[in-house]
Amino acid sequence: MSTAHSFNKLLNQPKAVSKSRATGEADDGTKKLRRMILVEGIPSEDDVTLRPRVWKILLRVNEVQADTYLHYVSRGPCQVREKIRNDTFRTLATDKGFKERVREDMLVRLLDAFVWRSHDRQDEEHFGFTYVQGMNVLAAPFLYTMPSEVEAFFCFSKFIEEACPLYVQPTLxxxxxxxxxxxxxxxxxxxxxxxxxxxxxxxxxxxxxxxxxxxxxxxxxxxxxxxxxxxxxxxxxxxxxxxxxxxxxxxxxxxxxxxxxxxxxxxxxxxxxxxxxxxxxxxxxxxxxxxxxxxxxxxxxxxx
CATH class of the missing domain: 1.10.472.80 (Ypt/Rab-GAP domain of gyp1p, domain 3)
Incomplete structure (x- = not known):
């Protein structure tokens, strides 16, 4: 089996986060985007502006509602805030660039808000969610990459709920x-x-x-x-x-x-x-x- 076959196998497979779509197939534009990432990668000179747009397309985050995020934040600490704070100060602690761009309070707010969102949606979700080990590190790239905390929250939420829900269950x-x-x-x-x-x-x-x-x-x-x-x-x-x-x-x-x-x-x-x-x-x-x-x-x- 050739490397070309491996490329095609990847490009044509239904993506994990597309499982909820009726056909499970990516549209032509998404396939082209995936091919670009695989063959060329996102150009480093454009990654700051291009990567947030690419990630939102791949995650199918079409709507970002600031008032929804602010509503969750206004509810204050969630019931597992102490557990969150035990981890957030350690998140990518050796990376100076991350620490300069992402403050601990941003990470705490986002994770608090995610727990509140999951609490409100527990009757409609197949999986229930709370804060578990490792979730702070999974949130970090979104806060670093996205131009706003609100966009990071919606991308992180979509990612967790659709791409890897079993990775963040209490049993891991x-x-x-x-x-x-x-x-x-x-x-x-x-x-x-x-x-x-x-x-x-x-x-x-x-x-x-x-x-x-x-x-x-x-x-x-x-x-x-x-x-x-x-x-x-x-x-x-x-x-x-x-x-x-x-x-x-x-x-x-x-x-x-x-x-x-x-x-x-x-x-x-x-x-x-x-x-x-x-x-x-x-x-x-x-x-x-x-x-x-x-x-x-x-x-x-x-x-x-």
């Missing part, structure tokens, strides 16, 4: 499922590396939990995280599992030569989005169709 069901799938996918694409890690009692649950939980947003630098998220928003967050495998393959030689590979895996090397995306795309062709289908559905489908 989607995350744990993703980690199990990572092991299964690695066994297919690189049996030798899989066996070596297992010989050291290393499963994905042990070394890849932060990367799967945060969709790699925990691995700096942030500008590379945003490029990776362009790809994940275009084609589905399920591909993050293959992106983590791609990072393993980029450090494969060192891992295989190390008698204690967990020392290397505890902190992944700085993220380089283009090679990671390139490897992830080629890995698609190596997976059996039934495993890839399971991978594609794991962030949002419960009957697996």
């Amino acid at each position: 069901e989607g995350v744990h499922r993703g980690l199990k799938l990572l092991d299964r996918c690695l066994q297919f694409v690189d049996p030798e590396l899989f066996v070596y890690l297992r010989s050291k009692n290393l499963s994905a649950e042990i070394y890849a939990f932060p990367s799967v939980l945060t969709l790699c947003a925990c691995t700096p630098p942030l500008d590379q995280v945003l490029k990776l998220w362009d790809f994940l928003l275009a084609f589905g967050v399920h591909l993050n599992v293959l992106c983590v495998i791609a990072q393993l393959l980029l450090m494969r030689e060192d891992v295989m030569a190390s008698p204690s590979p967990m020392k290397l895996l505890r902190t992944f090397p700085p993220l380089e989005a283009p090679p990671v995306i390139g490897i992830a795309v080629t890995l698609v062709r190596d997976l059996p169709p039934e495993l890839y289908e399971e991978l594609a559905k794991h962030p949002f489908e419960t009957n697996q």
Whole structure:
């Protein structure tokens, strides 16, 4: 199976966040946008103005209502505010650019508002939501990228509710499922590396939990995280599992030569989005169709 086939498989698959549409198919404009992201990426000189527009198109955020967000904010701290505050001060703490652009109070407000929104919508939503571990890091790229807190809120909400609802359930069901799938996918694409890690009692649950939980947003630098998220928003967050495998393959030689590979895996090397995306795309062709289908559905489908 060729790399071209992998491209086509990605471009033509129903996107995870499109599952609620009658046909599940992206329109021609969205397909062109996805192809651009895959082949060229968002031009770095235009990413500040272009990326917010692209993300809103991919998430199908057509309406942003400031008064709705202000209504949630006016209700003050939600019932899990203390839990939120325990995490927000640590969010991307080593990234100076993030700290300069996104204050902690913005992150707290957005997460408070999301919990209030979910509280009000609990009768109409398939999944219930509250604040869970990792949600602060998932919100961070939206606050950093979007020109306003209001736009960040609506994009984050749509993303959580449609793209990866199982990742933010109290049991982190989607995350744990993703980690199990990572092991299964690695066994297919690189049996030798899989066996070596297992010989050291290393499963994905042990070394890849932060990367799967945060969709790699925990691995700096942030500008590379945003490029990776362009790809994940275009084609589905399920591909993050293959992106983590791609990072393993980029450090494969060192891992295989190390008698204690967990020392290397505890902190992944700085993220380089283009090679990671390139490897992830080629890995698609190596997976059996039934495993890839399971991978594609794991962030949002419960009957697996």
